[in-house]
Amino acid sequence: MDADLWRRTDELFAAALDLPVEEREGFLTAECGEDGALRAAVERLLAADSQAEQFLAAPAVLDLAAQEALEADAAAGLRLGPYTLLHRLGQGGMGTVYLASRDDGAYDRQVAVKLLRWTFDDGDLRHRFLAERQILARLEHPHIARLYDGGTTPDGQPYLVLEHVEGLPLDVYCDTHRLSVEARIALVRKVCSAVQHAHRNLLVHRDLKP
Template sequence: MLNALRGRQVNSSVMPPDNKRDNLQPFAAPSTVAQEPSVSPLSPASTLPDAGEAVSHSQGLKGKVLDERYLIEKELGRGGIGVVYLARDRKLVDKFVVIKVLLEKSLQNEWAKRKFKQEKEALARVDHPGIVGILDAGDLPDGKPYIVMQYVDGVTLRSVLRPEGIGLERAACFIKQIGAALSAAHEKGILHRDLKPENIMLQLLSGEEEQVKIIDFGVAKVRNSKVAPSTILSESPGTALYMSPEQLHGEKLTPARDLYALGVIAYEMVSGRRPFNPETAFQLSEMQRAGVQIRPKDLRPALPDAAEAIILKALSVEPRARYQNAREFGDALEDALIGDGEASACQIYQESSTQGIPDNRPHKSNKRVPRKLVAALGLALFLIVAGIAGAVIWTSLKAQTDMQSLQSAPRQQSDAEPSLPAANRALSYSLTVQKMRDGEPFQEPFESSGQEIFESGYKFRLNVSSPQAG
């Protein structure tokens, strides 16, 4: 497949200046390109403009109401098969939502219609706080389908990446959340296939906590799809520099494909650059086969050795050599980046029990008790228990010794009762009780049997005495 692409250069004329090399166009044989264009359908959230940013696209449905419910505010952008609008849900107190509508030209494209249906199916299958939620779907009067999705008020991961890399704790937080969200999708039989910083939104919660949201499932692979069962497993759309070697070669894809992309993103977070910087698809393939030549620590010496090893494992050429679970990868990298004994500052949304409606209540689910503190507390508890046990044993032995001393001592023949050890003296005490009520003198004392019922209104005097001396 790659031989036909040798030497072909990246067509960067349609890419933004900071994104020119993200999408190396020659990634499939010409026949495959004709069947499944190498374009990423525009994500609903990834194209949200910053505050005050003007949208230059034609207004399209602006001002119209869909399904007597969604008032279209403005067009946010267009992709290969769809157009995205910002709208207000009039049934939910003008709550902002994002609506993606299939383009007119895409109605005649079977591949585009199939992918649009699969995006809807993918979002409906998975309900996770780290994945943008689907709220509704329908058809316009002219037959064009639309999807209503959660509006993510935030920025893309791409916008926060820096040439020197981002903070290690922040990177750990992001990777952990992305890994958990990817695992949730994989468990539902969904491969994203186009994971990249542009398709990861960061939503600011209370304080400085950030919630990750994976977006743009427009080219996702849905296993056992109910709406598009004829999808070919070897189809390989996506963004070039985040493609795994097996995706680049058109081989069958597994969740390890998304793990590779997450490894590229992790490398980029900590080092400020991607592991490979090719000009053509063939160059990228050769670089991948040769392995990572510039290690993350070469660019960021302070990176822990364990973190570098975890990232490089995710970038293994062979899928079986990578992590097989995205959550496992995220947790391992978080531990390595933050360090043993430190607590993660991540906060994530609590998972919603209602399909398609995100629960907007943050909770500290990623707070970890440091392992060193756990060990210290365990040792302290052990010492306390051991101390108590020792005291009990010592007291028991002391009492036993006193009793033995008492039995072996010669009995004194005197009228006075001998002074006995404390352990025996306690057994010879007696208790008498006197009662008094309404100011009357105390009654005659009587010996307590321990079974008395003390009536309401009485006052009592307890007399404790012992016949022993001392």
């Protein structure tokens, strides 16, 4: 997608989000005219936005037994395909992240495995998750951790296998290294570059925090 098309797509997407759903089709017809590529790009963004909201709001079954097991030290040693969980790295609202290793003989690699908190209660929700995972797998940027793999546990819990990157929270890194304002701005610009790359691939993060 060229820069002009992306800029116009972004403008129309933002404007369409402010409209009631039933008014968006007429708005796109008026604004896009005969430009089918522009309309298709905006519609893909709107569809992705709608699916993201539905994914977060959709009924999901919390597997309490699995969650308790994952939060315990007993999770170390759990095997998911060729990956073996080593220890927990952190936990957030969407799930728990573990350091894991691939040791199936094909090659050795340490990765981060994110186990999401939910099991899917319907095939449509599962389909959307798989589609989103495929989009993430196509992202290639020096400041975005690569998605290597993914799947579901025997209990139906989805997981993602990501590049493991050693590091610190951005504010801790800046304070530890006593970075100047200019150096901090340079780091934020790198973050913005990563977000821009995701947006150009029609992926909206929806969880950016100051």
